[in-house]
Amino acid sequence: MLCSIIIRAFNEEKHIEKIIDGIQNQHTIHDVEIILVDSGSTDNTVLLAQKKGVKIISIAPEDFSFGYALNKGCDNANGDILLFASAHVYPVYTHWIDSMLRPFTDEKVALVYGRQIGHEKSKYSEKRLMAKWFPGYSNYNQQHPFCNNANSAIRKKHWQQQMYDESLTGLEDLDWASKIIAQGYKIAYEAEAVIVHVHEETNKKIYNRYYREAIAFKRIVPYAQFSIWSFFYLLSTNVFSDYYYAIQDRVFWKNFLDIPTFRFFQFLGTWKGYNHTGNIDYSLRAKFYYPNNFLRRHEHVVIRAPRIEYSSNNT
Incomplete structure (x- = not known):
């Protein structure tokens, strides 16, 4: 094939x-x-x-x-x-x-x-x-x-x-x-x-990506809605979630400013793109926006295939 x-x-x-x-x-x-x-x-x-x-x-x-x-x-x-x-x-x-x-x-x-x-x-x-x-x-x-x-x-x-x-x-x-x-x-x-x-985006590019995707999502799901309450709620919960995991990963101070900045431009672009019309399906809303469930754990697949060794000329 x-x-x-x-x-x-x-x-x-x-x-x-x-x-x-x-x-x-x-x-x-x-x-x-x-x-x-x-x-x-x-x-x-x-x-x-x-x-x-x-x-x-x-x-x-x-x-x-x-x-x-x-x-x-x-x-x-x-x-x-x-x-x-x-x-x-x-x-x-x-x-x-x-x-x-x-x-x-x-x-x-x-x-x-x-x-x-x-x-x-x-x-x-x-x-x-x-x-x-x-x-x-x-x-x-x-x-x-x-x-x-x-x-x-x-x-x-x-x-x-x-x-x-x-x-x-x-x-x-x-x-x-x-x-x-x-x-x-x-x-x-x-x-x-x-x-x-590999994503190496400026804040403007982060905003633009989520802005255009929100516009597209509203086209696909005409009743889509993302209110100013959604903006503040999802911004705060996702920043909190990211800080929680950053502490666990021992990279909190390294990402102290980047985390709220990324999330701000992500949800600002989303809010602008949706333009407050209709409702949004819960399962997709959760998939796109809501933070990870802290308590839920899954078994991960064990991969036994060889890793690819890339040359030092490649980033």
Whole structure:
């Protein structure tokens, strides 16, 4: 079964070689094609990818949306399975692709998404978000449409029947998943398919990310609501939660200012994006915003696959 890996990129010369190296160190590399959808990079992103034998699809910057870039990549892919990865992620283990493909043995599974962990440069609150959204235990029959296209895979035949919404400002993955669940298919979360997600965002970029995702979520869920009370409540509870874990991890003072700053811009962007209309589904609200349950503990999968050894030239 051929797997096509589709990477969306814009000015990612700092990271692009690392993800390609990670892919080329997989056990199943002979069954993989790599496609880079570049939206007008002005650095060496395309040149570096070409040197490693990657297929390049170029789109104009003014045409870009997350859905449009994905649709272009899918349309040019030959694989039965389409695996999506951000340009600033990289796999941790040599069985990443194998793990992403495993749940597809169930014909009812239409989408698989894998675990994401933060980079050492990631903000502490970002790492806490990833720990909540991408836990260390798998779920092959998830009941809600949460997923993330920084590390996910779908069947091409399902994409041919339902392409990504190119008009959304984000969350095209959640929109697609919602529609596929409505058709009776399954979503699987695979905890063994681990990637490191490198986010090095300014406060403005944090604000913009959550702002556009809130706008998109309101499009997907028209009755969505995020009041000023929600802003203050979730800001305070998440800062408290992050401080609690930072103390446990003995990094409290190192992140004393970064934690409230990140959470402030996260929820400010969310509040602005929702614009106070309607209600929001509780299960998705909890998945996106609420802090971890302090008392809940789960068994984590034990991964025995070899780790990928990246060269010192890669960050």
